[in-house]
Amino acid sequence: MRRKLAAGNWKMNGTGEALTALEAIAGAHPAATVDLLICPPATLLYRAAQAVSGSRVRIGGQDCHAANAGAHTGDISASMLADAGASAVILGHSERRADHGETDAQVCDKARAALDAGLIAIICIGETLAQREAGQTLDVVCAQLAGSVPDGIDGSRVVIAYEPVWAIGTGLVPTLEQIAEVHDTLRQQLIGRFGSETAEAIRLLYGGSVKPGNAAEIFAVSNVDGALVGGASLSAADFSPIVTALEQAAG
Numbered sequence: 001m002r003r004k005l006a007a008g009n010w011k012m013n014g015t016g017e018a019l020t021a022l023e024a025i026a027g028a029h030p031a032a033t034v035d036l037l038i039c040p041p042a043t044l045l046y047r048a049a050q051a052v053s054g055s056r057v058r059i060g061g062q063d064c065h066a067a068n069a070g071a072h073t074g075d076i077s078a079s080m081l082a083d084a085g086a087s088a089v090i091l092g093h094s095e096r097r098a099d100h101g102e103t104d105a106q107v108c109d110k111a112r113a114a115l116d117a118g119l120i121a122i123i124c125i126g127e128t129l130a131q132r133e134a135g136q137t138l139d140v141v142c143a144q145l146a147g148s149v150p151d152g153i154d155g156s157r158v159v160i161a162y163e164p165v166w167a168i169g170t171g172l173v174p175t176l177e178q179i180a181e182v183h184d185t186l187r188q189q190l191i192g193r194f195g196s197e198t199a200e201a202i203r204l205l206y207g208g209s210v211k212p213g214n215a216a217e218i219f220a221v222s223n224v225d226g227a228l229v230g231g232a233s234l235s236a237a238d239f240s241p242i243v244t245a246l247e248q249a250a251g
């Protein structure tokens with residue numbers, strides 16, 4: 001059985017005082033029955049990992065370089081994330097694809113580096129509004145999935161986050177039928193490529209305007225194994241009810 005995962009992406013938010021929110025999130029779920037992950041900015045990784053040590057919360061990065069070390073000013077390797085206390089890394093988020101021109105091939109190389117460093121790779125895919133309106137959603141996400149996920153993976157260490165670009169930070173959410181259609185399609189694609197055993201171990205997260213008010217209905221959708229939460233992961237008041245909804249969905 002796949003263990004459900006509630007993951008928070010803090011994006012470029014948070015300085016030292018944000019550790020208080022992190023401690024509140026960890027303190028609210030001392031015996032969580034789902035996996036909990038918060039991905040703060042890189043500057044907070046080490047302190048965040050110290051702050052949640054002994055709790056159920058794990059810490060992740062938001063990007064890594066495909067190389068292990070070298071002349072790449074400003075970049076951070078997967079092994080450096082691990083060294084700072086991260087156990088996972090978000091890769092190919094639509095903001096990185098848009099802001100930094102990241103391609104599927106680059107995301108795939110980063111994912112391989114992350115897995116080699118012992119991290120869980122959370123690979124993000126999702127269509128733009130124009131692509132959805134043109135009826136291209138399934139073609140787009142299947143192409144991103146095919147191009148961004150490396151071969152020869154251990155399914156339990158790979159997470160796919162379906163994040164429609166138009167749902168991120170907008171308050172807009174796809175219908176439950178639209179989420180189910182994409183997640184079911186992704187699962188079938190993964191089964192076709194990797195076989196059932198590996199594919200059934202891969203967790204599929206939904207991301208995009210997940211809030212306390214809509215989490216429970218999203219978590220009831222087939223093949224939704226949790227959420228990648230942006231804005232609502234910045235405070236325990238918002239993130240904690242989402243975690244509780246996921247625990248209830250896990251049964």
Ligand SMILES: O=C(CO)COP(=O)(O)O
Binds near residue numbers: 170
């Ligand atoms: O991009 C997201 C998580 O990676 C989603 O962000 P919001 O939850 O703020 O819409």
